[in-house]
Amino acid sequence: MSVPFLDLKTQYNQIKDEIGSELTEVLDTCYYVLGPKVAAFEEKFAEIAGTKYCVAVSSGTAAVHIMIWAADLQPGSGIIVPPNTFTASVEGIVLAGHVPVFVDVDKDTLNLSPEKVKSFLESCSADGTPVDPKTGARIRGILAVDLYGQPAALPELEKISERYGLLLFEDACQSVNASRNGRPAGSFGTAAAFSFYPGKNLGAFGEGGAVTTNSEDIARRVRTLRDHGSREKYIYDFIGHNYRMSAFQGAVLGVKSRYISQWNDRRRDAAKRYNELLSGLPLVLPHEDGDVRHVYHLYAMHTPERDSLREFLSNGDVASGLHYPLPLHTQKAYAYLGYKAGDFPVSEWNSSCNLTLPMFPDLTQDQQIIVTEAVKSYFSQKG
Template identity: 40%
Template sequence: MNKIPLLDLTQQYKGIRNEVRDAIDRVLESGHYILGPETKALEAEIAEYCGVKHAIGVGNGTDALQLALDAAGVKAGDEVITTPFTFFASAEVVSQLKATPVFVDIDPKTYNLDVEQLKKAITPKTKAIIPVHIFGQPAQMDEIMELADQHDIFVLEDAAQAIGSEYKGKRIGSWGHAATFSFFPTKNLGGYGDGGMIVTNDDELAAKLRILRVHGSSPKYYHSMIGYNSRLDEIQAAALRIKLRHLDDWNNARAEKAAYYNKKLAELPVVTPFHAEDRKHIYHLYNVQTEDREGLMAHLKENGIASGIYYPLPLHLQEVYKDLGYKKGDMPNAETISQKIFALPLYPELSEETIDHIVAVVRNYFE
C-alpha cells in the first residue's frame, strides 16, 4: 500500500477542481482582489450557515480571535480564561492585548474546558472566556453562557476546528457573544492559503470589527481607532464559497470514518474519542490515546502511515508562560492526556480498506 498521509488535500481538490478553477478565474478577471463581492457573499453565506446576523472576513484565525477580543474591550489588567489544551493562538492573542491568560483544566473525556473548574477561576478581573471546541467537539455552551451572564463576561467561541458542529441542536458560532473560524488549509473548511472569520449577533461589535480590520478606518483614510491590516482576499473567499457547499457532506463522512475506526479499534489498548450524545462532532482530527505513544507512532511511520501529536505540551507549561506561575501538576487532565494522545489519518475520502490497513498495523504493534 502507498504511504498514507494524515490528511490528503489533493483528494479533496480532485473532486472540486473545475468549480474552484472557475471561481478563481472569475476573481482574476474581475480585477477586485481584497474585500470584494466574493468576500461579501461568503460572509452572508457563513452567517446564514451559522444562524447569526453578521460574519466578518479577516486574514486568518488568529487575527479573528485578537480582533474579536480587542473589539470587546479586552485590555491590560484584564483576565481571559481559556484551556491549556489547544493551539497556542487561543492564549497568544490574550497576551498580545496585554491581558492575562488564565488556564482551566479540561474534561478528560471531551478535552474541552471543565465547567466546574471554570466556575472557580472567575474573578472580578475576568473580562472574557474563550471556550475552544477542540478537535470539532463543542464545549458545554449553555452552562458557559449561563455563567458568563451571571458575571457579565464576554464569551468568544474559538471554533477554529469546529465549523458545522452543533451543541444541543444549535450550530457552533451562534452560542457565544462572538465566535471565530480559521480557514487554514488543513481545517474542515480550509482555503488555499490563509483566512479567518468572526461571527456575531451583536450589531455594534460587528461594525467595530469591520473598521478594525482595515487599519481602524471608516471611511477610507479617516481613522477613528488603532486597527489592524487583516482582510480576507477574494481568491480565498471564492474557493471557500465552493467548499462551503460540500462542508456538511465532508463533515458527515469524517464522522462515519471515525465511527468505523472506533469499531475496528475497540479491542485494542487505545482510548478512542468520546462523543457526547448532545453534540454533533465533526472530527477535525481523529485522536486516540495509548500508553506507548512514541513506540506506536514509530511503528506506524515504519509502515508508511503518518500520525501527529495534538498537543505535546499544555500551554500553562510553555516556557513563554513561566512568569504566570503555573507548575507541573496544576492541570492534571491536560498534562496526562498530552503525554498519550495522537492523531491517526482522517479525511472524507479515506477508504474503509485503508482504515482496515491502519488498524491492522496498530494491532500488529500490540501483538
C-alpha cells in the same frame, strides 16, 4: 501502501472546475482584496454558523485576536482559557492586551470543564468580583475552545458567564459546521473565531479566518479593525490592523462551503468506523457527547504507549499527529504567567498520551483498515 495524515489533492480534484471558474472571475475583475467574493462568502458562512453577522479576516489567529479586541474590555482583563489548545487561542488574548487565566479541561471531552471553571470562579470571587490569584487580573471573559471538532459545554459556560458578568468567546477554529443542542458552533456567546487554514475542515488555499456574532456592534468593530480602523477610506477613528481576507480565498471558500456539511458527514462516518475497528484494544477512543454533532477535525485517541506506537506506525508508512505535545502552561512562551507542571493534570495527561490518526473526508475504508491493522499489530507483537 502508505496512508497520509491529510489528503487535500483528492478533494481538490473533485471541485477543480468550480474552483477554476471562481478564481478566473477574481482574475478578470482584478478585485483581489475583500470585494464581492468575500462578501458572498460572509453571507453564506453566517448561515452555517447560525449568526446574524460574519466578518472574514486573514487567518484564525487574526480572528481570535480581533474578536477579543473588538469587545473592548478594560486593558489587562483576565480571560479564562484551557491550556490544551493551539497557541493561537492564547496569543489572541495576549495580543488584545489581556491576561490568560488557565483552567483545566474535562477528562472525556478535553474541552474546558464548566465544573472546574465554576469552582475556580467561586474560589477567587471573595467579594463577588473574580480576580485571578496568580496575576491579580480582574476576570472579565472566558474563551472556550471547541477542540478536535466537538463544541465545548457552551450552554453551561453561558450560564456561568452570565452569573459572573463575563463575556464568553468561542474558538471554533476546529469545529466548522459542528453543533451542540442543535445550535451551530460559532453561535454561542459574544463572538466566535474560525480558521480556514488549508488543513481545517473548511480549508482555503492559503490563510483565512472569520468572526461570527449576533452583535451588530462587535461585527461593526471587527469590520473596522480589520481594515486599519478606517470607517471610510483614509479616515481613522482608532488604530486597527490589516486583517483583510484575500478575494481568492473568499472565492475558494464560497465553493467549498457548499460541501462542508457532506464532508463533515464523511468524517463522522470515518470516526465511527475507526471506533469499530479499534474497539477492544487498550486505547482510550474519542468521547462524543450525546447532544453534539462532532465534526472530527481530528480523531484523537490516547495510550501511555503513544511514542512507541507512533514510531511503529511511522515505520509502516502510516502518518499520525500529536495535538498537542506540550500544554501551554508549561511552555516557555507562557512562563511569565507563573504556572508549573502538575497544575492542570488532565491537559498534561492529554499531551503525554494523545495520538491523532489520518482523518479527512476522502479517507477510504481500505486506508482505515491499513491504519487500524497497523495499530493492532503493534499491540499483538507486544503480546
